[in-house]
Amino acid sequence: MNILFLTLLDFDSLEEQGIYTDLMREFALNNHEVYIVSPVEKKTQQNTYLINEKNVKILKVKIGNVQKTNMMEKGISLLLLNRKFKNSIREYFSGVKFDLIIYATPPITLVNTIKYIVKRDRAKSYLLLKDIFPQNAVDLEMISKKGLSRFIYSYFRWKEKELYKISDYIGCMSLANVKYILKENKTVDSDKVEICPNTISPLNIDISDVDKMKIKQKYKLPLNKTIFIYGGNLGKPQGIDFIIECLRKNEENDNSFILIIGSGTEYNKLHKIFEQEDFNNAKLMHGLPKHEYEMLASSCDVGLVFLDHRFTIPNFPSRILSYMQASMPIIVSSDGNTDVGKIATEGKFGYSCSSQDIEGFNVLLGRLNSKALRTKMGKNSRQYLENNYNSKVSYSIIMKHFMGSESV
Incomplete structure (x- = not known):
């Protein structure tokens, strides 16, 4: 044809x-x-x-x-x-x-x-x-x-x-x-x-623990904390105000570190907050070349998805595919109309909460500080990708x- x-x-x-x-x-x-x-x-x-x-x-x-x-x-x-x-x-x-x-x-x-x-x-x-x-x-x-x-x-x-x-x-x-x-x-x-x-078409990105440590050191990420990564567009659809409040709440945690990589119309707003506030548990980076991003993402522990709570349409961000490719569990913070969080939960490769529920998001960060749980859900994530996506x-x-x- x-x-x-x-x-x-x-x-x-x-x-x-x-x-x-x-x-x-x-x-x-x-x-x-x-x-x-x-x-x-x-x-x-x-x-x-x-x-x-x-x-x-x-x-x-x-x-x-x-x-x-x-x-x-x-x-x-x-x-x-x-x-x-x-x-x-x-x-x-x-x-x-x-x-x-x-x-x-x-x-x-x-x-x-x-x-x-x-x-x-x-x-x-x-x-x-x-x-x-x-x-x-x-x-x-x-x-x-x-x-x-x-x-x-x-x-x-x-x-x-x-x-x-x-x-x-x-x-x-x-x-x-x-x-x-x-x-x-x-x-x-x-x-x-x-x-x-x-x-x-899923790629096999095999990175040894030693190389993951080197990558984290290269980007000045902590070696003793769970790295939660958001990578992608930083615009109005992501609900930047909610992300900012989640970053502030995460400052109370000892073991959770949030890495945000991206660009978009709301990047400068987020960058300004990082300049004004001294975050110990978060880092903001501008968009990376695709290969570098994939290597860095594969060295992190949990993927994050953010969708503005005002959406009445059901979005389904393709960004989750790179997380799943890297065998990562995901946390979906979204409106009540998308079913991506439901799919992640039912597929046993992620959790979901409302993108108005700061406390609920913080609870999920704490839950996924368990390496054993992350490993189990990460395997489910990769398998679900290969079977369905x-x-x-x-x-x-x-x-x-x-x-x-x-x-x-």
Whole structure:
């Protein structure tokens, strides 16, 4: 099959690990012809270009700036994204007849490009639903359903509905996502909505205890405390105020150390707190290169997930996959609508608490100071990843619609 994948993720090789690159690599390994359209932002000063890798072609389309820029520039860039992707496909892939087009949210603004390919090639379409927008922006009070911003909401809500309508299949990250989509979108046929979770191709990162100690020393981390790590975006979705209060509460503990690694719109706010307050049990680091991060994360003990308590949509952060790959138990501090905490608890590889419950979070820190418990739950974590969040799983879920079988 000729597979077309549209993404906002900036990558130039399937050798990189991630939920999308690993899935596309799985398609390539199964002898499909894979065509990927991926952006290269204006600030890189590169024009559109094509990369060839055996049966994989990656079209890097020059777009406006989207990452680490102001909301106005990001909004304009996303609105122009559809036209730029569509024109580039016409120019570079005009002779290719696609059988299946796969795309993920964000963004929700590629409707016309998808319609164009579906009509031109009679292709099937599969939506990987990773982000429920614009409701997530409403939850965080970035836009409103009232006042002038209601027009912005209405426009994007219309785009969202249109995206669901043109998709032959909608793959959701978890059962809570499936239920939410069907509840809030009565016109969506339940037969085309299914669970297609975030997945990776798990790596074996074996680090000896001696090397773990050296890595901790390199980054000036304590050797005699349990290291709880949060790695990823530091923005409004993480509920930074709750994280700050958890850091303050953890100062009362003797054996728990919280390491935060990331970047995002709220990083400076967190950095300012670290400058103002002398934390003995916490450290803040700016984002690291992926390999360095994976090595450091694999030297830590417990993974942390933070989601703002205001969310009414069920998020499922892909960040947990790197924790699970490193055989770490996780603590999920979230709203009451996501089911990631429930899955971690039922899978016996993690605990959960409300992202308003500072005391409850602190209790979980203390519980996971037990090395024996961490080891047991860490093994469960890795096993659950391999059984449920392996790229082979999501590949099979998608392909069963075209191969007439659950496995290929």
